[in-house]
Amino acid sequence: MGIxxxxxxxxxxxxxxxTVSRALRGSYEINxxxxxxxxxxxxxxxxxxxxIALSLKENRSRSIGVxxxxxxxNFFSQAINGIESIAYNRGxxxxxxxxxxxxxxxxxxxxxxxxxxxxxxxxxxxxxxNDLEHFKELQSKGLPIVFFDRVPQDYITHKVxxxxxxxxxxGTEHLIQQGYRRIAHLTSPSWLSITxxxxxxYKKALQNHGIPIDESYIKYCSxxxxxxxxxxxxxxxLIHHPNRPHAIFSAGDRLTTSCISLIRKEGxxxxxxxxxxxxxxxxxxxxxxxxxxxxxxxxxxxxxxATEFLIDLIERPxxxxxxxxxxxxxxxxxxxxxxxxxKNFN
Amino acid sequence: MGIxxxxxxxxxxxxxxxTVSRALRGSYEINxxxxxxxxxxxxxxxxxxxxIALSLKENRSRSIGVxxxxxxxNFFSQAINGIESIAYNRGxxxxxxxxxxxxxxxxxxxxxxxxxxxxxxxxxxxxxxNDLEHFKELQSKGLPIVFFDRVPQDYITHKVxxxxxxxxxxGTEHLIQQGYRRIAHLTSPSWLSITxxxxxxYKKALQNHGIPIDESYIKYCSxxxxxxxxxxxxxxxLIHHPNRPHAIFSAGDRLTTSCISLIRKEGxxxxxxxxxxxxxxxxxxxxxxxxxxxxxxxxxxxxxxATEFLIDLIERPxxxxxxxxxxxxxxxxxxxxxxxxxKNFN
DNA sequence: GTGAAAGCGCTAACAG
DNA sequence: CTGTTAGCGCTTTCAC
Numbered sequence: 001m002g003i004x005x006x007x008x009x010x011x012x013x014x015x016x017x018x019t020v021s022r023a024l025r026g027s028y029e030i031n032x033x034x035x036x037x038x039x040x041x042x043x044x045x046x047x048x049x050x051x052i053a054l055s056l057k058e059n060r061s062r063s064i065g066v067x068x069x070x071x072x073x074n075f076f077s078q079a080i081n082g083i084e085s086i087a088y089n090r091g092x093x094x095x096x097x098x099x100x101x102x103x104x105x106x107x108x109x110x111x112x113x114x115x116x117x118x119x120x121x122x123x124x125x126x127x128x129x130n131d132l133e134h135f136k137e138l139q140s141k142g143l144p145i146v147f148f149d150r151v152p153q154d155y156i157t158h159k160v161x162x163x164x165x166x167x168x169x170x171g172t173e174h175l176i177q178q179g180y181r182r183i184a185h186l187t188s189p190s191w192l193s194i195t196x197x198x199x200x201x202y203k204k205a206l207q208n209h210g211i212p213i214d215e216s217y218i219k220y221c222s223x224x225x226x227x228x229x230x231x232x233x234x235x236x237x238l239i240h241h242p243n244r245p246h247a248i249f250s251a252g253d254r255l256t257t258s259c260i261s262l263i264r265k266e267g268x269x270x271x272x273x274x275x276x277x278x279x280x281x282x283x284x285x286x287x288x289x290x291x292x293x294x295x296x297x298x299x300x301x302x303x304x305x306a307t308e309f310l311i312d313l314i315e316r317p318x319x320x321x322x323x324x325x326x327x328x329x330x331x332x333x334x335x336x337x338x339x340x341x342x343k344n345f346n
Numbered sequence: 347m348g349i350x351x352x353x354x355x356x357x358x359x360x361x362x363x364x365t366v367s368r369a370l371r372g373s374y375e376i377n378x379x380x381x382x383x384x385x386x387x388x389x390x391x392x393x394x395x396x397x398i399a400l401s402l403k404e405n406r407s408r409s410i411g412v413x414x415x416x417x418x419x420n421f422f423s424q425a426i427n428g429i430e431s432i433a434y435n436r437g438x439x440x441x442x443x444x445x446x447x448x449x450x451x452x453x454x455x456x457x458x459x460x461x462x463x464x465x466x467x468x469x470x471x472x473x474x475x476n477d478l479e480h481f482k483e484l485q486s487k488g489l490p491i492v493f494f495d496r497v498p499q500d501y502i503t504h505k506v507x508x509x510x511x512x513x514x515x516x517g518t519e520h521l522i523q524q525g526y527r528r529i530a531h532l533t534s535p536s537w538l539s540i541t542x543x544x545x546x547x548y549k550k551a552l553q554n555h556g557i558p559i560d561e562s563y564i565k566y567c568s569x570x571x572x573x574x575x576x577x578x579x580x581x582x583x584l585i586h587h588p589n590r591p592h593a594i595f596s597a598g599d600r601l602t603t604s605c606i607s608l609i610r611k612e613g614x615x616x617x618x619x620x621x622x623x624x625x626x627x628x629x630x631x632x633x634x635x636x637x638x639x640x641x642x643x644x645x646x647x648x649x650x651x652a653t654e655f656l657i658d659l660i661e662r663p664x665x666x667x668x669x670x671x672x673x674x675x676x677x678x679x680x681x682x683x684x685x686x687x688x689k690n691f692n
Numbered sequence: 693g694t695g696a697a698a699g700c701g702c703t704a705a706c707a708g
Numbered sequence: 709c710t711g712t713t714a715g716c717g718c719t720t721t722c723a724c
Contacts, residue, residue: 053701289635
């Protein structure tokens with residue numbers, strides 16, 4: 001016996017499909033005995049409602065779509081676990097889609113999920129996304145969207161981010177306090193929110209400590225580290241800078257690992273020649289050589305919060321909502337890669 | 347104007363839905379002019395067929411389900427990219443589900459995906475799965491399933507794995523050639539295929555080099571590293587073993603990182619006190635302290651191959667198939683963590 | 693060459 | 709309390 005439907009139950013019990021349907025959902029208007037009969041039979045035959053039929057009928061799917069740049073990134077995989085923890089508790093399934101930092105793929109994923117009638121979207125923008133029309137249009141048609149991590153500037157909805165400014169400030173200030181003054185910043189595409197906020201934190205820390213800002217110390221990687229050459233060029237430019245920086249504050253898992261890798265390939269030592277603090281959630285940070293100082297984001301909690309926002313939006317669509325932009329605190333973990341070296345270079 | 351349906355097109359063009367349907371799929375029996383009209387209008391209105399309606403009608407979804415232990419694992423995230431690369435090219439979407447090494451969650455995910463009418467399943471077993479009835483039942487109902495990485499023993503279908511035996515043999519032999527003789531093995535739950543195959547490779551290498559096998563050097567972590575205590579106990583038992591091993595051959599990303607972490611916490615040096623080779627795809631292996639020697643699997647290719655098998659199964663279901671078990675070669679990358687130390691301990 | 697009708701599995705408005 | 713009917717979007721006989 002294959003997959004069983006309401007019809008099969010109805011036939012077997014000599015009832016109409018509607019009676020069975022009502023019985024299964026425990027409708028008050030069904031005779032207790034009939035109910036029992038239906039329930040028992042359904043149980044015995046291991047009946048499961050067809051979610052596709054339900055989706056078609058109700059125009060929703062009890063699932064939420066997640067569109068992120070890359071799964072193979074500690075921040076995002078942690079965030080996904082946070083997302084799932086809330087979603088499953090509240091009866092939603094999670095469908096994950098990667099954009100691989102491409103606008104095109106973000107667009108395709110978005111359309112696909114929308115057609116699949118996900119009840120809401122959780123988005124962290126690709127490195128290429130400046131046009132947000134596809135999201136705006138869906139939202140205007142009633143699809144709730146919550147952004148997290150990489151959020152758009154002028155877009156009215158809930159947003160969940162880490163406190164990128166404060167995190168970058170703290171990371172940079174730590175380097176300053178260690179005695180470094182020539183501090184570079186290796187970062188993601190300039191138009192991303194995380195880039196801007198971290199940059200501001202970095203600049204502010206320098207300013208507050210009377211260190212002039214040198215634009216040639218700031219390197220953007222417009223593909224967020226997806227293209228090896230790009231990072232390589234950026235890092236090499238820093239290394240061969242006439243006034244080589246003594247420390248680099250780098251953003252993102254991939255940027256940070258590539259950066260470390262290149263510095264070592266060039267035969268320089270960390271932190272003696274160049275110190276590093278990464279804005280990253282790398283799980284293996286403490287195992288790196290040297291152990292990596294890192295500003296980490298509460299990825300799991302960010303995923304959870306974003307999901308709570310989203311499901312609230314889904315479940316009370318009519319409520320007058322005051323959209324929120326939540327910032328969660330980052331945490332600076334100091335390890336060897338940023339400790340003051342004995343060398344005196346200032 | 348919201349989401350547009352065939353009905354809307356029919357109304358606008360004064361045609362019947364069936365004509366529109368046929369026109370859209372280019373049926374030969376439709377007047378060229380009508381076709382053009384329909385196509386143009388559909389294009390202009392940005393019509394997209396409702397995949398849910400199609401799924402209901404055709405009892406399939408043009409998507410494949412992937413059930414893996416953990417996304418936050420370099421091997422699996424690389425495999426997913428391989429899977430997606432093939433799937434998208436052949437017109438399938440990919441739905442990812444994690445089992446978090448739990449049989450229960452594997453079961454739930456499987457049911458869910460089956461109900462969602464995925465056209466096939468790509469599975470790497472959870473660390474708890476010894477009962478495979480849920481897969482067998484679905485397969486007997488016609489749902490193609492392909493296993494990869496962690497595959498069941500006696501189960502007739504395509505399977506894709508790395509050559510775990512050869513990889514483990516090579517890794518262990520490398521340690522032996524470096525002069526290590528007391529070599530321990532830290533591994534996953536004993537009933538998993540990967541565990542067995544790697545264990546055999548490890549043993550065979552020892553045997554071939556005349557080293558007796560000491561069962562107390564073999565530690566299974568039945569939760570595959572998901573439970574910190576378990577790994578900790580295993581590693582501590584090795585470290586405090588009356589004849590402390592001089593090298594550990596460890597399996598899996600998480601096991602390996604935990605192992606390194608604990609050895610260092612105990613104040614031992616790698617490789618001087620204990621050398622390490624990991625059977626792992628850790629992307630940051632070369633950045634660890636010390637750089638980690640690793641047996642790596644061709645994760646991307648494994649994902650691709652498994653997907654090709656699966657889609658072939660989906661698309662020619664009637665064909666008499668000779669099920670294959672493909673083994674792909676691993677690669678040993680030697681780095682500092684396994685280099686012969688100057689100390690002489692044998 | 694085109695339309696009417698049925699059906700995929702389910703729910704709900706409407707009748708009894 | 710239960711059955712009939714219609715409809716979600718689409719494809720596909722079966723008629724004309």
